[in-house]
Amino acid sequence: MSIPCGTVVDAQTMYDFNPNFGLLSSFEPASNTLSARAVQDKGTVCRWMNQTSRITIDIAISSPGPTAFAAAKDAAKAGSAVSGIGDAAYFSVSGGVGTLQAFSGKFWVSAASPAFASSADAATLVKSAVASTN
Numbered sequence: 001m002s003i004p005c006g007t008v009v010d011a012q013t014m015y016d017f018n019p020n021f022g023l024l025s026s027f028e029p030a031s032n033t034l035s036a037r038a039v040q041d042k043g044t045v046c047r048w049m050n051q052t053s054r055i056t057i058d059i060a061i062s063s064p065g066p067t068a069f070a071a072a073k074d075a076a077k078a079g080s081a082v083s084g085i086g087d088a089a090y091f092s093v094s095g096g097v098g099t100l101q102a103f104s105g106k107f108w109v110s111a112a113s114p115a116f117a118s119s120a121d122a123a124t125l126v127k128s129a130v131a132s133t134n
Contacts, residue, residue: 005046008059009128014048017125018115021048021057029058034099034110037072038062043108050115057113059129063106072108076101082119086130091119100126107133 005023014021027047029035035045035058043062049055064072079092079101086104093099098116100123102109109129116122 003044003132008046008132013128020050035060055114059111061109073103102126104130
């Protein structure tokens with residue numbers, strides 16, 4: 001599955017979030033991250049970088065199969081439930097990085113960034129990414 005990053009979150013949506021974030025043409029996700037997992041599942045991974053602070057936003061979309069999907073959803077439940085995004089969504093913060101994971105149909109969407117202090121910070125971007133799976 002390959003969804004163009006410009007479709008995952010279009011330029012206007014990212015500009016509205018923060019006009020200083022630019023899409024990187026490619027990046028290699030760190031091991032043991034949700035983006036690395038999406039790469040293993042042959043999904044889509046995208047990174048935007050703040051041109052001033054160098055803070056990044058990583059968004060990953062994958063369809064890992066029923067067993068792995070259920071395990072990911074169960075693990076995500078350790079976070080706080082978020083309503084209105086996909087079939088289920090959960091937010092957590094670890095090590096200064098906020099992560100919002102959404103589960104919609106067969107798709108697992110995650111967004112991780114130090115810019116996300118709450119689910120509200122990531123919600124618009126994750127809603128866009130979930131919509132890109134339709």
